[in-house]
Amino acid sequence: MGGNKLRLGRVLGIELKLDYSWFIVCFLVTWSLASHYFPMAHSGWPTSTYWSMALVTSALFFISIVTHELAHSVVSQAFGVPVRDITLFIFGGAAHISEEPRRARDELLMALAGPATSLALAAFFGLVWWATRAADGPPHAVAGWLAWINMAVGLFNLVPGFPLDGGRVFRAIVWSATGNLRRATAAASGLGRLIAFGFIVWGIWQIFDGNWANGLWIAFIGWFLDSAAASSYQRLALQDALAGHTAREAMMSDCPTVRRRLTLDVLVDQVVLPSGRRCFPVVEDGQLDGLLTLQRIKAVPRERWTSMRVEDVMIPRGELKTVRPDEDLNSVFERMVEEDVNQFPVMDDGRLAGMIARDNVLNFIRLRTEMGAT
Numbered sequence: 281m282g283g284n285k286l287r288l289g290r291v292l293g294i295e296l297k298l299d300y301s302w303f304i305v306c307f308l309v310t311w312s313l314a315s316h317y318f319p320m321a322h323s324g325w326p327t328s329t330y331w332s333m334a335l336v337t338s339a340l341f342f343i344s345i346v347t348h349e350l351a352h353s354v355v356s357q358a359f360g361v362p363v364r365d366i367t368l369f370i371f372g373g374a375a376h377i378s379e380e381p382r383r384a385r386d387e388l389l390m391a392l393a394g395p396a397t398s399l400a401l402a403a404f405f406g407l408v409w410w411a412t413r414a415a416d417g418p419p420h421a422v423a424g425w426l427a428w429i430n431m432a433v434g435l436f437n438l439v440p441g442f443p444l445d446g447g448r449v450f451r452a453i454v455w456s457a458t459g460n461l462r463r464a465t466a467a468a469s470g471l472g473r474l475i476a477f478g479f480i481v482w483g484i485w486q487i488f489d490g491n492w493a494n495g496l497w498i499a500f501i502g503w504f505l506d507s508a509a510a511s512s513y514q515r516l517a518l519q520d521a522l523a524g525h526t527a528r529e530a531m532m533s534d535c536p537t538v539r540r541r542l543t544l545d546v547l548v549d550q551v552v553l554p555s556g557r558r559c560f561p562v563v564e565d566g567q568l569d570g571l572l573t574l575q576r577i578k579a580v581p582r583e584r585w586t587s588m589r590v591e592d593v594m595i596p597r598g599e600l601k602t603v604r605p606d607e608d609l610n611s612v613f614e615r616m617v618e619e620d621v622n623q624f625p626v627m628d629d630g631r632l633a634g635m636i637a638r639d640n641v642l643n644f645i646r647l648r649t650e651m652g653a654t
């Protein structure tokens with residue numbers, strides 16, 4: 281997560297974001313095509329031709345990756361699983377699917393849509409490559425590389441371990457065979473780490489064999505896959521645990537509310553310290569006016585606590601992000617991370633129903649895990 285992403289706009293209602301690591305890839309691809317690949321494959325063309333070919337190829341490669349991710353998203357939306365955004369990062373893309381698919385078959389088709397699209401693009405560029413073979417000009421060279429790279433992306437993503445698409449395919453198969461999503465997730469993640477380990481061993485073997493540049497790349501991909509497998513497992517395990525639960529189940533409904541005219545010294549002595557809570561809805565005549573957090577109080581110098589009132593430091597109602605009681609816990613937790621807030625007031629028809637904080641969500645899971653409930 282974090283803020284190191286560039287917003288590109290919306291396609292088919294899905295927000296496209298670019299992780300800054302993508303620029304490294306874009307530069308490396310363009311540079312290596314212009315200065316190595318194209319001059320080696322077709323010597324004797326002007327340098328400017330190699331560079332313009334490389335730029336066009338990078339742009340089409342970028343569009344290919346976006347198309348792969350859009351394919352996942354379109355299929356997932358067709359199954360009623362919303363996709364909020366797609367982030368393109370160093371090794372390709374990631375569609376941000378905010379809910380788990382409900383059926384193994386949906387998951388299987390969602391996962392296969394991406395690699396199938398890449399292979400279709402490979403076939404398309406292969407056809408262009410074949411049709412332009414007589415002229416043997418820049419279009420032929422560009423199409424050839426794009427056919428090869430899309431095939432590589434399609435096949436690599438079919439490797440059956442998380443976080444790759446093949447990992448989701450594998451999980452869907454185990455899920456439909458066992459009927460147990462949690463066991464399927466663990467199996468796909470374990471296989472993902474095993475495959476990552478295989479890449480690392482293969483890379484190290486290549487390095488000792490003298491192919492240090494290739495070996496370093498392979499080992500690096502293995503290391504990346506391993507950490508991604510571990511983190512995608514944690515995220516999926518969290519999603520599985522939260523699935524089907526709502527904000528109402530995890531919220532606190534006995535929040536001490538405070539009035540806007542209260543001075544901070546009185547508030548701290550009479551409400552904050554006795555309650556042990558960290559945030560306080562400001563309610564007047566049954567209406568939520570704002571929210572006061574411990575952080576906001578601490579930001580005011582202590583000597584001013586006698587003169588400052590709740591209304592001077594609270595987050596006003598208009599700036600508050602709220603959730604509904606029937607909102608899915610996954611979406612509540614994702615919004616906390618995305619909007620970088622610790623808690624949301626839970627609003628039911630304009631009335632404050634409770635508060636939900638990160639701690640509440642985590643405690644909710646911990647308690648249910650300990651009790652063996654799901």
Ligand SMILES: [Zn+2]
Pocket residue numbers: 348349352394395437445
């Ligand atoms: Zn994919």
